[in-house]
Amino acid sequence: MSCFVAVDIGGTQIRAASYPQDSLTPYKLNRMSTQAPGSTPLERLIQTIASIWPVDDNVLGIGIAIAGPVDPYRGIVLTAPNIPGWEKVPLKELLQDKFKTPVCPGNDANLAALGEWKFGAGKGHHNIIYMTISTGIGGGIIIDDRLLLGEQGLATEIGHIIIDPDGPMCGCGGHGHLEAMASGPAIARWVEQELEKGRQSVLSASQPVTARDISMAASQGDELALNALHRAGTIIGIAIVNFLHIFNPSMIILGGGVSQSKELLFEPIRAYLRSHVMTPNYLENLSIVPAVLGDESGLMGALALVRQSFESTTKS
């Protein structure tokens, strides 16, 4: 039998699984923490893959999702902010030498988009914007059934589009980026500022507020929390209006922790779109839906990538 291996590596956890050639049900799945004394993240990555390596099967390829910018053409991890020492790691080459099978690395948010398109909320669509809104904001874009990668593979840094040139500083050093204004921490920061101004809320200024707290408070009708999600929805709405005018997609998929607020976030987004698209045509066949793969999105994306790569190789 033949199978694929899919891997997802972030700053906290490595997950690897082997899948039969045409199935989404893994033969074997294993997790390991990325960082631990006595071994490097790369050694732990190799160990995790080895732990799920099939004994009798022919592995057709390894797909791997990485939390950081990746050069997908050369298979180099440019940097992985949460994995110590990962700068310009030639991961494709290293893992191919080790496992003697083709290795396809990709950025995790890009691959999450691919996963949602192939196996999740976006099945059957051809033009999709996927956004993940949590500690950061990332995403991936499918155009005419192809993942947008760009000349060097640096495309779809959609958390880093400028919403307000004079806005708050972003983790990347820029100003007024979408991520700096509507990510979980950005929403929490706004609520904390409002609390400091003396606004009433079930949330308290005496302890750090999280986006999760805000979502819960909003679902209980807390006005400040509702305002915070409405504000975030409006800001995300600005970004999405731009994406509609640029890409004219048929689906927007929203994933990540902040999207768990569902309609409390989605409704202000929809309201902004209704009043700000150039013509209603952009909304006619547009679905705005939550991501469905959750924590599996990286792994599913890596699987989609390696399958796609295998199919295109065998076809040509």
Add this chain to the structure above:
Amino acid sequence: MSCFVAVDIGGTQIRAASYPQDSLTPYKLNRMSTQAPGSTPLERLIQTIASIWPVDDNVLGIGIAIAGPVDPYRGIVLTAPNIPGWEKVPLKELLQDKFKTPVCPGNDANLAALGEWKFGAGKGHHNIIYMTISTGIGGGIIIDDRLLLGEQGLATEIGHIIIDPDGPMCGCGGHGHLEAMASGPAIARWVEQELEKGRQSVLSASQPVTARDISMAASQGDELALNALHRAGTIIGIAIVNFLHIFNPSMIILGGGVSQSKELLFEPIRAYLRSHVMTPNYLENLSIVPAVLGDESGLMGALALVRQSFESTTKS
């Protein structure tokens, strides 16, 4: 012999030309005003095409660039703001019935991008953003050697991305769109406002200012005019930073009247990019160049489109 016909129709002028199958030198070229008493724009369009129709040659197809949004899949002109009565015109069907050859309509800015990529400044590149900055701001985007069209063909309305949600009203009714802030009329409006405030300039508040006047004054060192182009360059720079982070192209092509200001506009754009991209990688292999096809861009784009369509039909 076989040939292609290319057509460009705007509010003022219709141009049509016939080209040998593998040449950019037309057999015949004709122009006609779009509007005149006694005939409709459609009748005049048909007349212009008929006037360059080859006597002995086999016409393999007609490509046609239209100043307005087009559904390129169904071949319907959705609306053409400057051509009276053109709302939902099934142009593909109408012209196919008339001329008995395949007809490929497309938006003129989209096709200008295609033309610059195939025959102009973008030859050999795979990922290009083309922007035309004149009375309006439009453009076209090439990704992996394909024109971005979107689900309904409404993609790349790049003049209508939001730069400042509280900014001036756009012709489309939106607020703070790129077009409302950095098109020729927007630049002129800003200069007029500054003149009214009493700022010194060779330009005069007593008569309407045009972007062309500003460009000339700037080239003579007029400070207000230089400020106006610097301001426009910065605003266009914001848009381009977003496009770099979204698309990671290898080339930005700038066309349209305002781009004639060349370095007076390009330098502030470059300066903004240098200080605002997430990482210098985005600029490493990036060229920012003027369009080279000028007034020919629509016609060349229409030719590129019909050729491409013919080749893809004969291949499959």
